[in-house]
Amino acid sequence: MRKAEFNYIDHYKKDAEEFDYFGERSGATAHDERRVREYIIHECDVKRGKVLDVGAGSAWVAEYFTKKGFEVVSLDISLINLQKAREKVPVNSHFCVSSDAFALPFSNGSFDLVIASEVIEHTLDPAGFVAELLRVVKKGGELLITTPYKEKLQYSLCIHCNKPTPLHAHIHSFDEKILTSYFSKLKSEGVKFDSLEWATFGNKLLIFLRTYVILQIYPFWLWKFKDRAMNFLFNKPAHIIVKCRK
Numbered sequence: 718m719r720k721a722e723f724n725y726i727d728h729y730k731k732d733a734e735e736f737d738y739f740g741e742r743s744g745a746t747a748h749d750e751r752r753v754r755e756y757i758i759h760e761c762d763v764k765r766g767k768v769l770d771v772g773a774g775s776a777w778v779a780e781y782f783t784k785k786g787f788e789v790v791s792l793d794i795s796l797i798n799l800q801k802a803r804e805k806v807p808v809n810s811h812f813c814v815s816s817d818a819f820a821l822p823f824s825n826g827s828f829d830l831v832i833a834s835e836v837i838e839h840t841l842d843p844a845g846f847v848a849e850l851l852r853v854v855k856k857g858g859e860l861l862i863t864t865p866y867k868e869k870l871q872y873s874l875c876i877h878c879n880k881p882t883p884l885h886a887h888i889h890s891f892d893e894k895i896l897t898s899y900f901s902k903l904k905s906e907g908v909k910f911d912s913l914e915w916a917t918f919g920n921k922l923l924i925f926l927r928t929y930v931i932l933q934i935y936p937f938w939l940w941k942f943k944d945r946a947m948n949f950l951f952n953k954p955a956h957i958i959v960k961c962r963k
Contacts, residue, residue, distance in 0.1 A: 739775050739801045748929035749919060752944075753863055753956060754781075755937045756918055757834060760960050763859050766829025771818050771850060772836040776802035779811045782830075790814055790828075792821070819849055826855040834863045838887045847899040851908065854963045864891050866917050866957040893917075896959050910963045917954035920947040924955060 742750055754777055765786060770778035773793040779802060782789050788810045791802045799813040816822050818833075819842070831850050840846045847862070854860050868890040893915050900913050923932065923944065932940055948954050 738773075738798060739805065745924055745927055745929045748933050749924060749955065751933075752919060752937075752940060753834060756916075756941075756956075756958055757832060757861055757863060759937060759941075760861060760916075760958060761830060761859065762962070763830040766855075766858070767827065768830045768832065769821075769823070769828045769850075769853065771831065771833040773798045773802045773813070774834065776805045778832055778834075779806040783808050783810045786810075787830075788812070792816055792818065794818075819845055821849055821853055823853045825852055826858075827853045829855055829858040831858070831860045833861070835865070837862055838864045838868070838889050838891065841888070843889055843891075843895075844899045844902065848903055848908070851900075851903065851910070851961065851963065854961075856963055858963050860961045860963070861958065862896070863956055863958045864896075866919075866954050867892050891957060893957060893959075896957065900959075900961060910961050912962045913959070914961075915957060915959045917948065917957045918944055919955035920944050920951065921953040921955050922951050923947055 741747075758781065766788070768778060768782045768787045768789045770776075770789060770791050773779075773791040773795075776791055779789040779791050783806060789806075790812045791799060791806075792814050793799050793802070794815060794817060796815055799815055803811070803813050814822065818836075818840070831854050833846075833850060837843050837846055847860075850862075851860055865887070868887060870887055870890055897913060897915065900910070904910070918941070923929075932943065935943065
């Protein structure tokens with residue numbers, strides 16, 4: 718699929734009409750999404766200020782961080798998702814903005830924390846996506862990105878256009894080398910940031926064996942220990958998180 722053939726803005730507006738990102742999850746999926754959220758929270762060092770959630774998802778960012786005293790902007794292309802986000806978190810410190818993530822309607826250094834969880838794998842230009850997100854992070858602020866790790870992209874034949882279509886609209890696969898290369902390129906172009914860290918998590922074997930039945934009762938720190946030990950023995954993490962402090 719060539720980039721010129723893919724109208725991603727139109728796609729994700731229609732996607733929100735067909736798929737409920739706010740629906741209740743269950744089983745291994747719910748447990749995996751919970752651990753992604755917990756990992757992001759664990760890695761966040763920002764204690765106050767303004768948060769940008771890129772891709773409103775289930776509005777968990779707004780729900781969690783507004784309770785901690787932050788102002789949160791939920792950003793999404795879809796007005797349907799934003800309406801649901803506002804209904805879920807109807808507080809004065811929660812704002813909803815419809816915008817393309819490649820042209821954010823914010824000044825440089827507008828946010829103390831920018832979160833893009835499980836979004837970058839959907840974007841046409843991941844390097845440009847990272848550059849635009851980092852642009853709106855304040856000095857001393859953080860950018861947190863999570864995405865599937867070394868995902869094997871799969872395609873099915875679309876019954877409408879008779880063309881290969883990526884499952885789940887995942888069009889890129891990432892590892893630490895690919896993700897950190899975007900930041901290295903920005904640094905070579907004069908973009909300043911203090912530190913860049915990454916970590917993998919979410920062992921695929923534990924997910925495959927449906928161990929969530931037991932692990933779901935574990936607090937985050939104990940689950941993380943179990944997950945790290947398993948990835949040491951069977952190195953197949955499901956996710957990677959990158960944290961850039963500006």
